[in-house]
Amino acid sequence: MATGSNLSFVLNKVNDVEFKDKPVPKLKTPHEVLVAINYTGICGSDVHYWTHGAIGHFVVKAPMVLGHESAGTVVEVGSGVTTLKVGDRVALEPGYPCRRCANCLGGHYNLCPEMAFAATPPYDGTLTGYWAAPADFCYKLPPTVSLQEGALIEPLAVGVHIVRQAQVTPGQSVVVMGAGPVGLLCAAVARAFGATKVVQVDIVQKKLDFSLGFGATHAYLSQRVSPEENAANIIAAADLGGGADVVIDASGAEPSIQASLHAVRIGGTFVQAGMGKDIINFPIVAFCVKEVTARGSFRYGSGDYKLAIELVAAGKIDVKKLVDGVVPFNKAEDAFTKVKEGQVIKILIAGPNEKEGATIDTKVDEAKLKEAEAAKAATGSTCC
Ligand SMILES: NC(=O)c1ccc[n+]([C@@H]2O[C@H](COP(=O)([O-])OP(=O)(O)OC[C@H]3O[C@@H](n4cnc5c(N)ncnc54)[C@H](O)[C@@H]3O)[C@@H](O)[C@H]2O)c1
Ligand SMILES: OC[C@H](O)C(O)[C@@H](O)CO
Known part of the structure; x- marks a missing residue:
């Protein structure tokens, strides 16, 4: 049961946020659980709603609670829930599809047009005390994965x-x-998938310095030259021969998307993940004559959260390295400012019912940890 406050961090309108005590949510179906939020990360989209009030056709028209990168502790379970119990620590998948449309039934629920996604208007987000959610969108964390790491499962799943x-x-x-x-997380996942050369490209040197200790094997500081020249430099920097097997755009920047099509090899794959300008100039001839396979990517779907948790539990990706600090709930606006100013990679906001100033995650249960290690030794599995 909820025993604390349901203080929430609410965006009223552009550059206008406040803390509001809201009613604790009620379980709407027997298949839901109530989760006390322990930690929440800040996404670029949260900051964008705060500073611009809209992303594309998603417009903040009424006060909205921010946040969607969260982990918490189950405090109440619906009568139909068999997979979770009170006290379980979970990563929250924050988008709830209709489960009935062709996309949902076809295995692509992330493309559901009826998706209710936290902190995407008109839906409230998770920077709050308690969150009610379908149990199957709450992923139990193995004892070896902390709640702070749990809050990073959302961007890792992306x-x-x-x-x-x-x-x-x-x-x-x-x-x-x-x-x-x-x-950074794409590079780390690519390495975990067995890529032997992973080149990270950015326009900020300190981000590239960090990338080399995280997922990348090579780094390239993009220059103010033509996309063709930047692509040639990237290829030379990592000795990629005729080009990269795969190029991922996680910048949304037009020059970088253009360079991508020149850096990918003939017959290679390009994935667009960055979301910048709606319309850009695209090197269509390079795309055509190389027979590049191009795909989009939107949020996450079947199995992505489970794999993200496995990668952390197995020690393949150390998401903790991304965290520059943890602040108490009442410092949420300062944390947003730090992200806006580019001072941090990730900053976590402790839930309103976490101890004031909580900066150290002590939630790993030692007994459960030993139990899991024994199970892992017996089965080779890292999952809960
Ligand atoms: N597809 C999805 O489901 C999904 C989910 C989350 C975020 N996004 C998008 O992915 C992108 C990355 O998200 P993020 O949170 O890491 O954002 P971010 O703004 O922190 O990262 C973008 C990076 O691109 C760099 N950059 C800018 N211009 C560049 C250029 N010309 N060449 C190379 N690098 C350049 C910036 O310096 C920055 O480090 C954003 O566009 C975001 O909207 C997409
Ligand atoms: O991680 C998922 C993304 O941040 C969301 O799609 C965001 O844009 C909110 O809608």
Whole structure:
């Protein structure tokens, strides 16, 4: 049961946020659980809604709670829930599809037109005390994965989906345009999938310096030259021969999308994940004569959260390295400012019922950890 406050971080309108105590949500079906939010990361989209009030046709027309990168602890379970119990620590998948349309039934629920996604207007987000959600969209964290890592499963699942769209296989070369959280995670996932050369590209040197200790094997600082020249430099920097097997755009920037089509090899794959300008100039002839396979990538779908958790549990991706700090709930606006100013890669906001100033995650249960290690030794599995 909920025993704390349901203080929420609400965006009223552009550059106008406030803390509001809202009623604790009620379970709407027997298949839902109530989760006390422990930690929430800030996504670029949260900051964009705060500073611009809209992303594309999603417009903030009424006050909306921000946040969708969260992990928490189950405090109540509906009568039909068999997979979770009170006390379980979970990563929240924050978008709820209709489960009935052709996309949902065809296995692509992330493309559901009826998707109710947290902190995408008109739906409230997870920077709140308690969150009611379908149990099957709450993923139990293995004892070896902390709640702070749990809050990073959402952006990692974005990276997993992108690299799956790219169909990266062992031994391939991958170029990732952009070294923000999404690009960094794409590079790390590509390495975990067996890519042997992963080139991170950005316009900010300090982001590239970080990338080399995270997922990338090579880094390239994009220059103010033509896209063809930047592509040639990328190819030379990592000795990619005729070009990269896969190029992922995680920047949304027009010059980087153009360079992508010149950096990919003949017959290679290009995935567009960055979301910048709606309309850009695209090097259509390079795309055509190389017979490039091009795919989009949107959020995450079947199996992406599960794999993201596996990658963290197995020690393949150390998401903690992305976290620059943890702030108490009442410092949420400062945290948003730090992200807006580019001072941090990721900053976590503790839930309103976490101890004031909580900066250290102590939620790993030692007994459960030993139990899991024994199970892992017996089965080779890393999952809960
Ligand atoms: N497809 C999806 O489901 C999905 C999900 C989350 C985010 N996104 C999008 O993915 C992109 C990355 O997200 P993020 O949170 O990492 O954002 P971010 O803004 O932190 O990262 C973008 C990076 O691109 C770099 N960049 C800008 N111009 C560049 C250029 N010409 N060449 C190379 N790099 C350049 C920036 O310096 C920055 O580091 C954004 O466009 C975001 O909207 C997409
Ligand atoms: O991680 C998923 C993305 O941040 C969301 O799609 C965002 O744009 C909100 O709608």
